[in-house]
Amino acid sequence: MLENVRVVLVGTSHSGNIGSAARAMKTMGISDLCLVAPEAEIDGKSVALSAGASDVLGGTTIVSELSEAVSDCQLVIGASARSRTLDWPMVDGREAGVKLANEARDAKVAIVFGRENSGLNNAELQQCHFHVCVPANPEYSSLNLAMAVQLLCYEVRMAYLDLQNTHPEAAPEAYPHADDLERFYQHFEQSIADSGFIIKPHPGKVMEKIRRMFNRIRMEKQELNVMRGILTAFDKHISKPEK
Numbered sequence: 001m002l003e004n005v006r007v008v009l010v011g012t013s014h015s016g017n018i019g020s021a022a023r024a025m026k027t028m029g030i031s032d033l034c035l036v037a038p039e040a041e042i043d044g045k046s047v048a049l050s051a052g053a054s055d056v057l058g059g060t061t062i063v064s065e066l067s068e069a070v071s072d073c074q075l076v077i078g079a080s081a082r083s084r085t086l087d088w089p090m091v092d093g094r095e096a097g098v099k100l101a102n103e104a105r106d107a108k109v110a111i112v113f114g115r116e117n118s119g120l121n122n123a124e125l126q127q128c129h130f131h132v133c134v135p136a137n138p139e140y141s142s143l144n145l146a147m148a149v150q151l152l153c154y155e156v157r158m159a160y161l162d163l164q165n166t167h168p169e170a171a172p173e174a175y176p177h178a179d180d181l182e183r184f185y186q187h188f189e190q191s192i193a194d195s196g197f198i199i200k201p202h203p204g205k206v207m208e209k210i211r212r213m214f215n216r217i218r219m220e221k222q223e224l225n226v227m228r229g230i231l232t233a234f235d236k237h238i239s240k241p242e243k
């Protein structure tokens with residue numbers, strides 16, 4: 001189950017943090033590490049700080065976009081030092097741990113961490129179902145990256161141990177993977193552009209609101225298929241605006 005939990009580090013700029021994050025993960029039994037467009041390479045400093053966790057570093061995957069890192073994940077939770085960067089569903093660390101452990105029983109899940117200097121940008125935050133913020137000292141709330149990884153992996157582990165001790169609930173409904181949702185949003189945007197509801201170069205905040213709404217609902221796979229079918233049916237009746 002813990003093998004279904006992926007830690008995603010976006011744009012990390014200190015190689016030592018990559019090593020410390022790997023160590024934090026391994027102590028909690030988590031080993032799937034993915035780097036998105038890292039600014040630092042895995043080097044001697046990473047290996048030194050990973051202590052005995054160089055196997056986690058060795059298995060690291062590197063991709064260029066967050067969407068690639070989470071494409072096969074059913075649940076994506078983004079860690080943010082600021083509690084309300086966007087108006088998005090928020091969970092605390094404990095709730096994040098429970099959600100991740102629960103869904104990792106039969107699907108891939110991811111926790112996403114941002115850059116040391118600027119965190120995650122809005123486009124990245126919008127790819128997450130939930131945001132998690134560790135309610136630290138409001139006057140000094142930004143944790144070191146690897147320490148944030150440690151705290152949240154600990155919460156996943158605690159929730160996982162809890163699940164092992166209790167009777168497992170029914171498996172959660174099958175939710176679509178992030179890449180299926182992304183295709184749905186693109187289809188939706190195209191259809192409402194073709195209908196004339198938005199004008200592609202000036203879409204305003206419509207898609208952000210739509211994403212937020214569907215995030216809140218968390219459609220199941222079957223529901224997503226129905227929505228795609230409805231859009232396709234509507235598409236046939238839309239006369240495309242003149243280019």
Ligand code: SAH
Nearest residue numbers: 079080081113114117119133134142143148
């Ligand atoms: N200066 C950045 C903070 C970067 S810290 C900013 O203002 O956003 C690097 C990463 O560690 C963050 O992007 C986040 O993923 C994680 N992190 C740090 N402090 C956190 C906190 N209090 N709660 C949740 N995640 C945190």
